[in-house]
Amino acid sequence: MSRLPTTTTKGSTVTQRTPRTSQPTADLVDEYGDRLRVCDTQFRQFGGHRAFSGAVRTVSCHEDNGLLRELLRTPGDGAVLVVNGGGSLHTALTGDLIAASAVENGWAGLVINGAVRDSAALAELPLGIKALGTNPRKSSKDGRGAVDVPVGFGGVTFTPGDVLHADDDGVVLLPRD
């Protein structure tokens, strides 16, 4: 995968992976039929990349973003972080600083079953970000939760290593075989 220099909203120049070509989710449904796992959760788009894909990594947490903040400071290698915040809209699990660190570390996107904040800044970042909504309230940072465990929402179980595609129509997981 080639790498291109890019500039973050913080003004620093970083090297970023070129986005993987992402097949439209509707085309994937037509190709794979019932073998494609389709998430029913109705997300909103917050990132600058509306279509994105990559291998799944996961965090499970509740109104605490300590674990995902740490994980997004490590190399993403083009992965998509799926965060199961239990659907809570009480606190934001990601803002512009955490998302910028995901960009700098080569993550392709975030799918958050929860809320974000700094939404105007998130829209400027070269990152896929889907979440349920917004709340300016911060999450705690105690690091409670789990990393790389299977997480489920929208009728789908997201297991680390699954291949996820996301676009304006939804979020899908390719068949494992």
Ligand SMILES: O=C([O-])CC(=O)C(=O)O
């Ligand atoms: O720190 C947080 O909890 C979220 C945030 O504001 C950021 O990522 O910029």
